[in-house]
Amino acid sequence: xxxxxxxxxxxxxxxxxxxxxxxxxxxxxxxxxxxxxxxxxxxxxxxxxxxxxxxxxxxxxxxxxxxxxxxxxxxxxxxxxxxxxxxxxxxxxxxxxxxxxxxxxxxxxxxxxxxxxxxxxxxxxxxxxxxxxxxxxxxxxxxxxxxxxxxxxxxxxxxxxxxxxxxxxxxx
Numbered sequence: 001x002x003x004x005x006x007x008x009x010x011x012x013x014x015x016x017x018x019x020x021x022x023x024x025x026x027x028x029x030x031x032x033x034x035x036x037x038x039x040x041x042x043x044x045x046x047x048x049x050x051x052x053x054x055x056x057x058x059x060x061x062x063x064x065x066x067x068x069x070x071x072x073x074x075x076x077x078x079x080x081x082x083x084x085x086x087x088x089x090x091x092x093x094x095x096x097x098x099x100x101x102x103x104x105x106x107x108x109x110x111x112x113x114x115x116x117x118x119x120x121x122x123x124x125x126x127x128x129x130x131x132x133x134x135x136x137x138x139x140x141x142x143x144x145x146x147x148x149x150x151x152x153x154x155x156x157x158x159x160x161x162x163x164x165x166x167x168x169x170x171x172x
Contacts, residue, residue, distance in 0.1 A: 007125035007139075014143035022147045030155065036092040038155045039101060042148045043092075046085035046108060051141065052078025054134050065130040070118050077111040084108065101156060109149045112142055 030038040054060045055071040065071050084104035091097045119138065124130060131138070 003128045004125040010139040011143065014139045015147070018143045018147040022151060026148070026151060027154070030151070035155060036097065039152060040089065040092060042152055043085045043089040043101070043104070045148060046104070046145065047082050047089065049078040049082035049085070049108075049145065052137065054137075059132075061132040061134045062130045065132075065134075068122075070122055073118065074111075074115050077114070081108040081111050098156070101152065105149055105152045105156065109146070109153075112146050112149070115142065 030041070053075045055075045056066055058066040060066075061071065081104065084100070084107055088097065088100040088104045091100050115138075119125075124138075
């Protein structure tokens with residue numbers, strides 16, 4: 001099987017698996033929560049996006065890739081998204097929360113979509129070995145992050161009606 005086909009299958013399965021996980025577990029767990037409490041775990045998760053910096057480490061990825069504009073763009077884009085997520089997390093109970101979460105979510109989504117576009121542009125799928133140990137990022141981490149960006153958009157766009165957590169059937 002050609003490596004480009006394996007690449008496509010692994011990325012597709014990443015989206016499928018994380019989509020099922022989000023539909024079955026993540027969304028049901030957060031959909032009834034107040035906005036800040038629904039966003040908190042997702043913002044914490046995106047705080048780990050600094051992991052994209054591994055694309056700059058020769059030996060983790062091919063030295064050919066580590067020195068490219070592509071790798072620098074991805075690495076620093078992820079670092080910026082991680083920073084924005086943590087800023088939004090810190091501001092969750094302030095009036096800056098909503099604009100910071102929107103900024104994080106739009107920037108983070110565009111950063112990931114740009115990474116897919118740029119990876120396709122440089123034929124990453126046809127160049128086995130460039131990603132080295134970083135291969136897990138586009139097949140495991142990126143689908144998770146994009147799926148959770150969709151969840152953040154859903155939380156941001158729902159009405160903020162008095163969603164209350166209940167304790168033993170009574171309003172908390």
